[in-house]
Amino acid sequence: MAAVTLLEARALTRHFGGLRAVDGVDFDLAQGEIHALIGPNGAGKTTFVSLLCGRVPVQSGSIRFAGQDITRLPAHARVRAGIAYTFQITAIYARLSVLDNIALAVQSRGASHLAAESMAALDRVGLASRADMLAGELSYGHQRLLEVAMGLALRPRLLILDEPTQGLANSEIDAFKDLVRGVVPDMTVLLIEHNMDVVMDLAQRITVLNFGQVLATGTPDEIRANPAVQSAYLGG
Amino acid sequence: MTGNAFKVWALHLGVLAALLAAQFVLPAYHNGNLARIMVLAVYAMGFNIAFGYTGLLSLGHALFFGAGLYGMGMLVALAGWGAGAALTAGIAAGGAMALAVGLLALRTAGVSFMIVTLMFAQAGYLTILYYTPYTRGEEGIVIDRAARVLLGFDLSDDGVRYFAAFALFAAALLVKLALVRSPFGRVMVAMRENEERSRMLGYDPFRIKLAALVLSGIYAGAAGAAYGLLFGYVGASFASIQYSILPLLYVLLGGAGTVLGPFLGAALMFYLIDLASGITTAHLLVVGVALLVLVLFAPKGILGALRDRGLKWLP
């Protein structure tokens, strides 16, 4: 893949006290790929992507996104620059309507036809008929879907999904996979995922994190065949 | 226009029409009361923009009310400004004061924000007392009848005063209705509901909250300046802690995060105190009991409770 690099992180580090949550990570994302980030619980996956999207301040190292150094850019400005993050723990506005939730994402990128584009964004994930419900009244699966829809509605260049299929039924997972396949190569997707079937189905490349460090990066086949990965994670 | 939009406009225009008509029906005593209530409701509406919609619980709004009141009053009394110019300056003073306080206080949140705003307001109150030669301290400034003429109308006349209060209230209500139904209004609510989520949708929490606080200060400043002009008195007690708590009570009673709640709360509280003080000297006790009942049975205020029980469209 002779692709353009969308994002590059160098020696990215974040410690919490003595805990090396992210410890000198070098990482590249190619434009238009689906890149999965896997690793055992507590490996530092969420912390790592939080550094990328600005939720957690970088301790040392640097991040370039679309040719620009964003290491010190505040989170909201990174969103404007094209990095969207969907939360591992569902974070929607439970007391607002589904339509208001999506409209907040649509208007953030400056839409000209707010109402129509909001409905279109809901339609894309099959939630249009629930537009007037309170988001908190949606089923768990639909709440996850709304969260993803809000990320998509920002029309980011990079969409970071933090365990999006957690708690979804199998039928919902299939629909989700189709959804993600449909957004590339317009968007680039960085996917944190524990479900190995989803990872192997979707990802073109996989990075394995362990104890805050990169254990391996490669295609799904390379990762499957990697003995270090097998002993740390896959085999276990 | 959708069905809900029709209901919203019908309700709010209906309330305004009723208030306009009330002037010709009610006895003079209630006319005076209602004029006062409408101005205080503008103050509470401003408080509601910060507290009810954006989730900023300030305990120092008397500073913004006082900025409007004294900004207007001192320009009239000391510099001989006309009512219109002084009113405009008072409104600007409320907004500017909110901007200055917000730039510092919005670095904090929650309880710290409450304390910092309280301290700022207390400092403002003490400043008014300290500069007694200019502000006339405890005694206050009486605005001459001659100075209370706006666009040729004599504001000390009961009928004119009612109409002036109504005009201010109507403008404030309609602007607020448009505001909370606008995309920016939605972002204010988003800040209240989940700041971290809003940040990750690309909204800068500091700027959004600062903008909401300045709008809130403009409302408070307008109410303060109008109060001084309409009732002819500018006093330090209006900048005291009591006047920071009052709009909070009005808003809690009527319904935080509702457009008409502040007016309803102000009216009910006003007449509750009025009634209670006719019966007992312990009228504050009556108010306290009323608030207790409210918190126990309708924690979202009257309109908040109605919104939960079927009137979902209520803005």
Ligand SMILES: Nc1ncnc2c1ncn2[C@@H]1O[C@H](COP(=O)(O)OP(=O)(O)OP(=O)(O)O)[C@@H](O)[C@H]1O
């Ligand atoms: N704000 C924080 N303060 C202190 N420690 C933290 C903080 N955030 C994360 N950690 C710790 O850093 C480590 C990495 O956490 P992180 O959430 O990044 O892991 P993860 O790979 O996403 O795990 P999971 O698969 O369970 O989501 C964990 O040990 C966690 O307890």
Ligand SMILES: [Mg+2]
């Ligand atoms: Mg995680």
